[in-house]
Amino acid sequence: IPFVWDEFLKDAQQEFAKQSKKYKADLTKHKKDLEEWKERHPEAIEEATSTRKVTFKGVPPVSTGHAPKKRKLGDDNNTRPVAPDPPGNRMHKDEPELLFCLATSLKLLLGRSLDDASLTRSLQLLREYLLKYREVYGEGAMKPNHHWVVHTPDQVRDFGPVYCFWLFLVERLNKTLKDYNTNNHSGGELEITLMRTFYREVRIRDMVSLYISGASCNIAHNL
Structure with missing residues (x-):
């Protein structure tokens, strides 16, 4: 990596610098276009201001007497200018360090046997990763999973290794059931269809396993 x-x-970095320079120019142009648009459409500013007024006891705001103009087809002057999107940096110099912190922490947490020192170290690496992540990408990029x-x-201290309590097996079974063809059954038929299909697949697996084990025994006997 x-x-x-x-x-x-x-x-x-060179590409990001070029995009940032273009973004600044586009943003300056957008501000200028927006000011010109506001001068041409003062009623839009008044309407926006009136909708932000606080009313009491259900009293509606006082009308300004200006109705919003209808946009004519092909008239771009009536369109409010849209701000340009800021550029995104596709590579950051600190990302390898972030990745290694996360990967090392996960390697420790996914161990089949762990001690308290490993758990303490994994938590330390996770915190380093999260603090650096916030520094690199900003708080807006943080998610509840973080x-x-x-x-x-x-949780590992309470319940043992993650293999004892994670939900990958349950989610895999849900995916298996979801892929079954239910033929738009409803009213109780859906559950029966899922059960029959699942049971049929289980029996097929058992038959294949018995055949393979029997063939292996015959080969060993012939040898």
Whole structure:
């Protein structure tokens, strides 16, 4: 992974700098266009201001007497200018460190046997990852999962390795049931269809397993 960043980081930074320069120019133009649009459409500003007024006891705001103009087809002057989207940096110099912190922490947490030192170290790496993540991407990029993951070491202490309580097996079964053809059954027929299909697949697997084990025994007997 560091080799990828060493190879392409410079180009990515140059591309981001070019996009940022263009974004600043587009943003300046947008502000100018927006001011000109406001001068041409003062009624839109008054309407927006009136809708923000606080009313009491259900009393509606006082009408300004200006009705919004209908937009004519092909008249771009009536369209409110849209601000340009800020550029995104596709590669950051600190991302390899972030990835290694997260990967090392997950490697420790996914162990089949863990001690308290491993859990403490994994939590330390998770915190380093999250703090650096916030520094690199900003608080707006943080998600609830970033908070929930720091409770994983405590859950391992309470319930054992993650293989004892994670839900991957349940989710896999849900995916299996979801892929069955239910023929638009409803009113109780859907459950029967799912059960019959699942039971049929279980029997097929058993038959294949018995055949393979029997064939292996015959081969061993002939030898």
